[in-house]
Amino acid sequence: MSAAVDFGLGLRPEHYEEIAATPGRVSWFEALSENYMVPGGSPLRWLDRLRRDYPMALHGVSLSIGSIDPLDRRYLDELKALVERVEPMWLSDHLCFTGLRGQNMHDLLPLPYTEEALNHVAERVMQVQDHLGRRLVLENVSSYVTYAASELTEWEFIAELAKRADCEILLDVNNIYVSAFNHEFDAMAFLRAMPRERVRQFHLAGHTHKGSHIIDTHDEPIVPDVWSLYAEAVKLFPGVPTMIERDANIPPYAELLAELDEARRIAASVTRRAA
């Protein structure tokens, strides 16, 4: 991966004008697919304008790749049209289901890590990749419940899925941290199990600690423990593009740039030590 796309931010409407006014502070942006799957208007205008200056990735929340409902062909067609418009570096969504029986829960609901689920998801990933004509990048989600039915660990499931479906992985470092706390597993075991050649991108984000569990809220700065885990991730997967996700309590653009500088500093420090 070239240095040009090392460190990115989520594209948020609150920052459109400042992004346009301060070129060069961020090397790429990740746009939320559903926000731009609309007929027209200001968001699409901004997307087109900023796309001229920056590489972009598309990141969706509604693919529902693990659902037992049939794939939503209308959604896939709209997504394909957006992909043709944006020509993203890659296209990602989440390893989860978001509803069934035609009802969308607008949440990233975890899958049981079973052989049955693995077969089901792998088949659907291949169908989506065929439809879109490109590889899919799937993100590990934060989850709060542990299924009694799970037969595999989350990392075994993801690594095997990537291999079977020939897809790539978006490693959300915060989500690994959150799920490791919630499910009482070793975050490093997760990281070490990821197939190096398939890790396409890192996510970093903040969360809300409830004492007995952590909720993935994306509304706070990244905590020191997640920065530490990120340093370990960079050691294992050097050169993978990183971006910071903030979806609520959106701070001034300068605050996110400062957080991104911290990611740069950590990555540079790890790289120096490795050299």
Next chain:
Amino acid sequence: MSSNAGSLGDLQRAFQDYLLAASDGFQGAVRDTSKADRLTLLDVYRDGYALRLIEALTTDYPGVMAMAGPADFDHMARAYIASHPSRRPSVRWYGRDLADFLSSTEPYRRTPAAAEMARFEWALGEAFDSPDVTPITADALMALPQEAWETLAFATLPSLRRLILAFEVPQAWQRREEVQPGDLLVERAPGPLTWAIWRPDLVSNFRSLDTDEAAMLDALVEGRSFPELCEAVAPFTGEAQAPARAAGLLRAMVEGGMIAEYRY
């Protein structure tokens, strides 16, 4: 091919039913941790479902929020959520039926201004991300040969919406951030008034229409020719004044950026 049968399907159905509070049968499918019991953890999902949809409604309906206040809005939103499953992948479309819900459901139907506010705000939202079309200019019309006006007809911008409002909703909507939530008063208008909402470029516009203008716009949207637009205006102005009035109204619509194209 995976089917809806089997444990994955059973588990997903049970989980969704649990989130919708239709069944508590799912609890046995998940485990306690050493730090938290399963009900606490399941509540993260169950609470989150309503909160996300309430947030979407709050974003789409700031005027209704300003009228109702947070507590009543929350109560209303939960009643809407309970009766309106989300059918689209994007939460952008979730609030589409709120105006109909408010106008047909007790106790909200007793405050008809709330349903009108919802209808107005949804139309603004639709205009916001409707297809982009560049409006025609008055100069283009002026350059047409005289005979073109015998058959000249128009199409409006895709963003154009017309609403008949009995309350002074747009005026109140403009005050929505000046009052404490719950304090926005919406007065009844002296009579029902037609409002147009449209987006000529990036910013949405709205304005009220005179009675003859509303009649003419109705005819224009139906694809009627300019002589027929004059006929639509005539009952209000008299035959003699109708062509000049229709031409003036048309010019205002064109200069306001409401008209997408013409044909003759």
